[in-house]
Amino acid sequence: MAKTFYVTTPIYYPSGKLHIGNTYTTVLCDMLRRYKEMRGYDTYYLTGMDEHGKKIETVAEERNLPPSEHVDEIAEQTRALWDRMQISYDDFIRTTEKRHKTVVQKIFEQLLEQGDIYLGTYEGHYCMHCEAFFTESQLGEGATCPDCGRETSKLKEESYFLRLSKYEKQLLKFIEDNPDFITPESRRNEVLEFIRQGLNDLSVSRTTFDWGIKVISNPKHVVYVWIDALSNYLSALGYLTDDDSLYKKYWHGDEVVHVVGKDILRFHAIYWPIMLMALDVPITFRLHAHGFYMMKEGKMSKSKGGVIYPDTLMERYGLDELRYFLLRELPYGGDGVFTPETFVERINYDLANDFGNLLNRTVSMINKYFDGKVTAFSKEGTDYDASLRETCEQTIKEYTENIEELKVAEAIRSVWKLISRTNKYIDETTPWILGKDDSRRAELENVLYHLSESLRFIGVLLRPILLDASESLFRQLGIPQKLRGFDTLEFGTLDAVETVSKPSPLFPRLDVEEEVEKLQRIIRGDDAEESEESDEEKATIEDFVKLDVRVARVVDSKAHPNADKLLVLQVDIGGEQRQIVAGIAKHYDSKELIDKHVAVIANLEPVTLRGEKSEGMLLAGSNDDELEVLTLDGLNPGDKIQ
RNA sequence: GGCGGCGUAGCUCAGUUGGUCAGAGCGUUCGGUUCAUACCCGAAAGGUCAAGGGUUCGAAUCCCUUCGCCGCUACCA
Structure with a gap:
């Protein structure tokens, strides 16, 4: 079972x-x-x-x-x-x-x-x-x-x-x-x-x-x-x-x-x-x-750094490209960043140059030197052969261990190590030199066989990730269905390769500058098709007039005895004195605000914060690292703000 | 404030139990090659491994302190 x-x-x-x-x-x-x-x-x-x-x-x-x-x-x-x-x-x-x-x-x-x-x-x-x-x-x-x-x-x-x-x-x-x-x-x-x-x-x-x-x-x-x-x-x-x-x-x-x-x-x-x-x-x-994918500016949201949708990427670049990026770029245990640059560069460098081109050059050579058919496998082989085979075995191990631990980015990286090793193998074995010497045909065939076998490993391991590309790889190398399974991954299992007569690139290269610009426009929402309604809820004027916002003079201020972010302020709202607790201690010294005229909401329900009563709320503007209390020193305590 | 984690080459990050661990990818510079989607391969430059102290024959790797950052949590309306 x-x-x-x-x-x-x-x-x-x-x-x-x-x-x-x-x-x-x-x-x-x-x-x-x-x-x-x-x-x-x-x-x-x-x-x-x-x-x-x-x-x-x-x-x-x-x-x-x-x-x-x-x-x-x-x-x-x-x-x-x-x-x-x-x-x-x-x-x-x-x-x-x-x-x-x-x-x-x-x-x-x-x-x-x-x-x-x-x-x-x-x-x-x-x-x-x-x-x-x-x-x-x-x-x-x-x-x-x-x-x-x-x-x-x-x-x-x-x-x-x-x-x-x-x-x-x-x-x-x-x-x-x-x-x-x-x-x-x-x-x-x-x-x-x-x-x-x-x-x-x-x-x-x-x-x-x-x-x-x-x-x-x-x-x-x-x-x-x-x-x-x-x-x-x-x-x-x-x-x-x-x-x-x-x-x-x-x-x-x-x-x-x-x-x-x-x-x-x-x-x-x-x-x-x-x-x-x-x-x-x-x-x-x-x-x-x-973790999450973020935009460079932070969380993915319409108001902040923009949003990018799967359809957009899929339609323009393809499903495999999208899947590859997502699975490859999110680090285990952390958040990932989507930027147009990394997206386009990943497609070009990893998919088109390293992987796609590897298949392309292999198929080309098999066609050029052997009319598309290769069968030999020499167990004796060179040190290069042995090294390549060893990397194949090693890759299966790393890939498997990582996926089982859900470290998919690592698993993918291990396949790319094999891809790199295989590209290097071509340089080491120099098939174009072997091709000029009829006496070395067997050697050349062995090289091309090794390349095919390595690509078969790569194709199988990438099947869960690159749906179309793996299929295309098998088709271009003429690898039969029964040799596309994980349990067939033993070097030398492939009997023969019969490639298509003309290789077709797995992934087209992108114009980096052009695509980055295009993606940036889409993210910003400049593209007509991507214009979206805002998420924000609308407040009515009735909601606003409920608030009694007033100018208040800070009479006294001290640090909260039992909370490091809080200041306890005594304010004068035009004759009436109140205590307000505000979470601004990280940005203001306790004495800094004394005598300032600030904006407060005067009709909030009083609450007790860490043991100190707070009868209102101090208004302040802030972003990620700055905070500034609203001051209106030209107005008098008690004046209404609206 | 509590708990956890992080700070390593220009950038993004690997570095299990302390002794070829100072690395990879990208970027830069130079070189090689032509089978290939002007791709691929190689080499070089670049780091007092956040700072200070300690343990040890020896620490990026363990301990302490400081600074900076992140996550969760409590407190901020």
């Missing part, structure tokens, strides 16, 4: 167009799946969409569509994108599907019965934008969302909670006992540290919106994101249904890998295992949290 391999992407939340940062996960999983397939595994690749929640409800409303139609549309677009990218997924699950809902409801009820979920009331800060409650410890006693920075409102709501605290010790032990459970190690450490600080029970239901899975025993609640979304990994396999054969086969199989971006590490490393423990389902998966 073949070993099994089950690989998953997160299910994507349809809030924006998928850019190359998002698609990386999917391409990585696709590559892993193809690799395992090639190694003879029985594989299953799951991806899908997370389609519930307030945000979807709202967007659908704005579009004047029922939410179901809205998500149908997006799901269709997403599937179409994966199809264009030749993603080899086996199943595409949507949380709005009946097969998923039923399972989630069963899971919820079971956990409720067992007491792992309990009904409580939540009194706390709620962020409308993130649809999330934050506990006191998460938010401290501030009033904004730790995720998005937007203002939260105090809400008292009935909510179900998942008892995380009960499983804290068990989870900690599991992670400690399984060093490979979470990779890379740095992420694992973060998780351990987070658990050690103690887990708060997790709110897992909402009553503030309808677009979600109803709690059967209490339908005014809908199941909130964690239990809904994470369950997809099981529901798609038929867990808790009449036919759970896939679940038995793959979840209880040999290898299960969840690949996620680092932003959702915690949910997969903590909440998901705890859910499984509570359900008495074995934790068979390992979790890999990769």
Whole structure:
């Protein structure tokens, strides 16, 4: 029986167009799946969409569509994108599907019965934008969302909670006992540290919106994101249904890998295992949290450094080029940078010059010297032959070890070492000199055979990465289907090569300057086709007039006794004195602002920050490294700002 | 503030358990070659391995301190 391999992407939340940062996960999983397939595994690749929640409800409303139609549309677009990218997924699950809902409801009820979920009331800060409650410890006693920075409102709501605290010790032990459970190690450490600080029970239901899975025993609640979304990994396999054969086969199989971006590490490393423990389902998966592709200026976003979409790159440069770049440029455990320069240079140097040209010159020579047919293989050979063969063997080893550890960029690099070695082999053996001497024909044929065999190795190893190019390589060298498998990678297995009569370049060379410029335009959004609506929400004038912004004179100021970023200011707002705590200590000395006239929001709900009362908010402008408090020394304390 | 990590050639980074570890790729300069998509191959220049101190016969590699940067976390509305 073949070993099994089950690989998953997160299910994507349809809030924006998928850019190359998002698609990386999917391409990585696709590559892993193809690799395992090639190694003879029985594989299953799951991806899908997370389609519930307030945000979807709202967007659908704005579009004047029922939410179901809205998500149908997006799901269709997403599937179409994966199809264009030749993603080899086996199943595409949507949380709005009946097969998923039923399972989630069963899971919820079971956990409720067992007491792992309990009904409580939540009194706390709620962020409308993130649809999330934050506990006191998460938010401290501030009033904004730790995720998005937007203002939260105090809400008292009935909510179900998942008892995380009960499983804290068990989870900690599991992670400690399984060093490979979470990779890379740095992420694992973060998780351990987070658990050690103690887990708060997790709110897992909402009553503030309808677009979600109803709690059967209490339908005014809908199941909130964690239990809904994470369950997809099981529901798609038929867990808790009449036919759970896939679940038995793959979840209880040999290898299960969840690949996620680092932003959702915690949910997969903590909440998901705890859910499984509570359900008495074995934790068979390992979790890999990769970094992101950034633009040079920072995070990929429309407002900041610009965005680049997979379609753009695919249409202009090709799928293999895109896959190669993505898989090759993201360093293990870190973030990657997309720049037009590196993208174009990778294509030219690695794909066109080193790899494509290697095939091209080999095919040309076989045609030129042997009319396209080569058969000989001399075991005696030269030192160069032996060295090349050795590199082939070594490459398989490095490649395999790296992929198994999910170090795909390293794996790819090891193949390129072989490509370089093979180019060098041509220089060492100088076939063009051998070609001038009839007595050395056997030698020449042996050289060309070695080149073909090396290229066959390269083609096989790159099959999971370069879909068209590997195929084209086999075709151009006339390598039969049965010699394209990983298990045929033994030097000398190839009986004969019969090349096509005229080689065709695998990758066209690009005009660097021209393409870089083109890409820069696209990223900036200057290209007509790429113009996009802004992500930003609009505030109405009503929103603004709610704020009472006033000029205040700083009367006194001291460092917060118990927080290094805070200053405690006494301000005069035209007769009334107040205390305001502001997070500006990194940028202002405690005395620096005294007597300055600053801008404050006067009608904020007072909060206590690290033990000091704050009755307002100081306005300041900032970027990544600078911060400047707004000063209006020409106006008097109490004057209104609007 | 707590925890983790990083700071190595102009640029991007490799460097497992301390002793050919001072490296690779790109860039630069020079040279070779012509089978090839003007490609490929080779050579050279470039670093007091962030700074200071310590352990050791010997440290980029271990320990301490300082500075700078990143991630998570707490505090910043």
